[in-house]
Amino acid sequence: MATLNRRITLAARPVGFPKDSDFNLVESPVPTPKDGEFVVRVIYMSVDPYMRGRMNDVKSYAAPVQLGEVMGGGAVGKVTASNHPTFREGDVVEGFFGWQEYAVSNGQGVRKIDPKLAPISTALGILGMPGLTAYFGLLDICDPKPGETVVVSGAAGAVGSLVGQIAKIKGCSAVGIAGADDKVAYLTEELGFDAAFNYKTESNYFKKLKELCPKGIDVYFDNVGGEITDAVLRLINTRARISVCGQISQYNLEQPEMGPRLVLVSLVVKQAKAEGFLVFQFADRYPEGLKQMAEWIKQGKLKYREDIEHGIENAPRAFMAMLKGRNTGKQLVKLSEE
Amino acid sequence: MATLNRRITLAARPVGFPKDSDFNLVESPVPTPKDGEFVVRVIYMSVDPYMRGRMNDVKSYAAPVQLGEVMGGGAVGKVTASNHPTFREGDVVEGFFGWQEYAVSNGQGVRKIDPKLAPISTALGILGMPGLTAYFGLLDICDPKPGETVVVSGAAGAVGSLVGQIAKIKGCSAVGIAGADDKVAYLTEELGFDAAFNYKTESNYFKKLKELCPKGIDVYFDNVGGEITDAVLRLINTRARISVCGQISQYNLEQPEMGPRLVLVSLVVKQAKAEGFLVFQFADRYPEGLKQMAEWIKQGKLKYREDIEHGIENAPRAFMAMLKGRNTGKQLVKLSEE
Numbered sequence: 042m043a044t045l046n047r048r049i050t051l052a053a054r055p056v057g058f059p060k061d062s063d064f065n066l067v068e069s070p071v072p073t074p075k076d077g078e079f080v081v082r083v084i085y086m087s088v089d090p091y092m093r094g095r096m097n098d099v100k101s102y103a104a105p106v107q108l109g110e111v112m113g114g115g116a117v118g119k120v121t122a123s124n125h126p127t128f129r130e131g132d133v134v135e136g137f138f139g140w141q142e143y144a145v146s147n148g149q150g151v152r153k154i155d156p157k158l159a160p161i162s163t164a165l166g167i168l169g170m171p172g173l174t175a176y177f178g179l180l181d182i183c184d185p186k187p188g189e190t191v192v193v194s195g196a197a198g199a200v201g202s203l204v205g206q207i208a209k210i211k212g213c214s215a216v217g218i219a220g221a222d223d224k225v226a227y228l229t230e231e232l233g234f235d236a237a238f239n240y241k242t243e244s245n246y247f248k249k250l251k252e253l254c255p256k257g258i259d260v261y262f263d264n265v266g267g268e269i270t271d272a273v274l275r276l277i278n279t280r281a282r283i284s285v286c287g288q289i290s291q292y293n294l295e296q297p298e299m300g301p302r303l304v305l306v307s308l309v310v311k312q313a314k315a316e317g318f319l320v321f322q323f324a325d326r327y328p329e330g331l332k333q334m335a336e337w338i339k340q341g342k343l344k345y346r347e348d349i350e351h352g353i354e355n356a357p358r359a360f361m362a363m364l365k366g367r368n369t370g371k372q373l374v375k376l377s378e379e
Numbered sequence: 380m381a382t383l384n385r386r387i388t389l390a391a392r393p394v395g396f397p398k399d400s401d402f403n404l405v406e407s408p409v410p411t412p413k414d415g416e417f418v419v420r421v422i423y424m425s426v427d428p429y430m431r432g433r434m435n436d437v438k439s440y441a442a443p444v445q446l447g448e449v450m451g452g453g454a455v456g457k458v459t460a461s462n463h464p465t466f467r468e469g470d471v472v473e474g475f476f477g478w479q480e481y482a483v484s485n486g487q488g489v490r491k492i493d494p495k496l497a498p499i500s501t502a503l504g505i506l507g508m509p510g511l512t513a514y515f516g517l518l519d520i521c522d523p524k525p526g527e528t529v530v531v532s533g534a535a536g537a538v539g540s541l542v543g544q545i546a547k548i549k550g551c552s553a554v555g556i557a558g559a560d561d562k563v564a565y566l567t568e569e570l571g572f573d574a575a576f577n578y579k580t581e582s583n584y585f586k587k588l589k590e591l592c593p594k595g596i597d598v599y600f601d602n603v604g605g606e607i608t609d610a611v612l613r614l615i616n617t618r619a620r621i622s623v624c625g626q627i628s629q630y631n632l633e634q635p636e637m638g639p640r641l642v643l644v645s646l647v648v649k650q651a652k653a654e655g656f657l658v659f660q661f662a663d664r665y666p667e668g669l670k671q672m673a674e675w676i677k678q679g680k681l682k683y684r685e686d687i688e689h690g691i692e693n694a695p696r697a698f699m700a701m702l703k704g705r706n707t708g709k710q711l712v713k714l715s716e717e
Binding site for chain 1: 432601604605608623624625626629635636637638639640641642643644645646647648649650651652653654655656657660
């Protein structure tokens with residue numbers, strides 16, 4: 042059994058896009074559980090866009106990571122030692138264990154995972170936070186109706202790829218925007234999106250979207266922001282609903298980017314709504330969301346992909362690649378064997 | 380009795396801010412009513428920000444005014460001749476009669492006004508479209524709670540001045556942004572706003588708002604947009620609600636203004652909502668709104684002011700002055716005596 046716990050800490054607050062030297066790989070002893078605690082050997086850890094915000098020293102919905110502190114994040118692992126009444130050695134659990142090989146926990150915010158129901162990695166993806174984000178962010182914020190056109194940016198990511206599929210399940214037309222030709226093919230050929238395009242090779246987003254959305258855009262699920270969103274705004278229909286899940290194009294800028302003042306003018310002209318949300322708002326309805334998503338997976342209506350990096354030392358690299366949109370589907374880092 | 384009907388038509392589509400030559404004063408005979416029609420002598424006509432949008436040749440929620448066509452707009456007047464079963468000579472009525480001294484109508488969208496209940500001009504203001512806009516735009520879109528901080532831009536206008544007062548009735552703190560010192564005094568000394576400031580003499584909106592809203596901003600009723608809204612966005616609280624009533628700072632630009640991409644980033648960071656609306660969405664609940672507003676006026680809880688220009692030939696001037704924010708309260712043009 043290992044005696045060393047390798048961990049990634051925040052070495053410096055990034056200026057603009059994060060770089061290797063913003064992270065430190067440190068070693069400490071594997072923790073031992075006190076009364077009411079247990080220790081988890083992490084198997085999969087998640088890297089997600091929201092983590093970029095927590096690297097800044099800015100009060101947001103979550104406290105920032107402190108310099109020298111282990112990077113926060115969701116993970117799935119196996120309990121290796123326990124002084125906790127509910128979580129026992131051998132249990133597979135999901136929780137906010139951070140970027141480290143071993144974590145100690147008192148059980149708060151931790152859930153047990155049944156490895157027989159689905160691959161345990163899905164607890165970080167389609168049957169975890171990204172899945173619930175897609176489910177509630179699309180259905181609750183936007184209430185898509187059959188026949189409506191739903192556009193999603195960041196469409197090949199962990200959340201976006203589910204949003205388009207859920208839109209299809211609800212009888213909508215789903216149009217995806219992604220950053221690579223193979224992603225576009227994945228969306229239309231494997232996931233059943235009606236259309237998609239590669240924004241990196243398309244020079245006129247507006248014209249392309251107009252072509253792909255001949256009836257205009259009723260629902261927009263935005264992961265990205267910036268010029269892609271500008272083009273969408275020019276095509277929204279009356280009473281359109283915009284779910285603002287993320288603005289990843291804006292997270293790594295040293296100064297706010299300038300753009301045309303389109304958002305509020307579009308909302309008033311179209312009597313439209315834009316709403317930001319965090320999945321935690323829907324915490325009391327997670328069971329509903331998870332049950333429905335699991336059912337859709339079983340029925341073959343929802344598909345997913347995982348992009349897996351290996352080794353804690355590569356977590357920063359996986360995180361930065363995800364911020365650059367290099368992943369297709371959920372980006373994970375595998376730290377140990379199941 | 381007059382035989383000539385003086386009317387203002389659209390002479391040219393404005394490029395940027397409208398100018399005198401965009402309007403024509405034309406004369407035609409006073410109309411005579413056909414079967415099912417009646418003729419109205421207009422007493423008060425309204426000039427409103429939304430009319431600027433209709434001068435452009437752009438499909439919006441309402442069709443644009445055509446070149447050579449009479450400018451559209453709400454008005455109050457007296458029926459002078461009628462072949463209509465419901466509207467009789469002598470009735471005081473409110474409807475979309477346009478910028479002209481006499482209008483012919485088939486009764487569609489026209490309501491009778493009881494001159495004993497309130498001054499008939501209020502049918503274009505506090506007991507008309509601006510009043511209903513304030514009422515539903517604040518209460519339905521934002522659902523303000525006692526103790527919350529409500530900020531309104533364009534606060535001394537027909538809508539804004541009511542929004543702050545309704546916020547106070549609901550137990551909120553009301554903070555207004557206006558464009559003149561006498562308007563600021565009007566808001567705080569006469570209308571009971573907790574605070575207000577003059578954006579034309581204030582160099583740092585953010586600092587000023589931070590001082591006036593020590594608990595942050597829960598609700599923002601936006602008539603204006605632009606840099607004022609940028610400052611507000613930096614101060615919104617978690618789960619803030621933004622009612623997008625207008626963006627008057629953006630209506631007269633030849634090209635969209637550039638600004639920092641703050642709106643959607645703010646919404647996602649604060650899980651906030653921004654929603655554009657048109658008062659017509661609430662048409663089936665107008666009676667509720669009018670009844671409540673009338674009650675509040677009677678109880679002395681709602682005050683209002685009117686800014687009255689005289690003569691149809693001065694309607695364009697009143698309209699342009701209103702777009703520049705020169706009015707306090709509802710801007711009207713009086714065309715004939717009651």
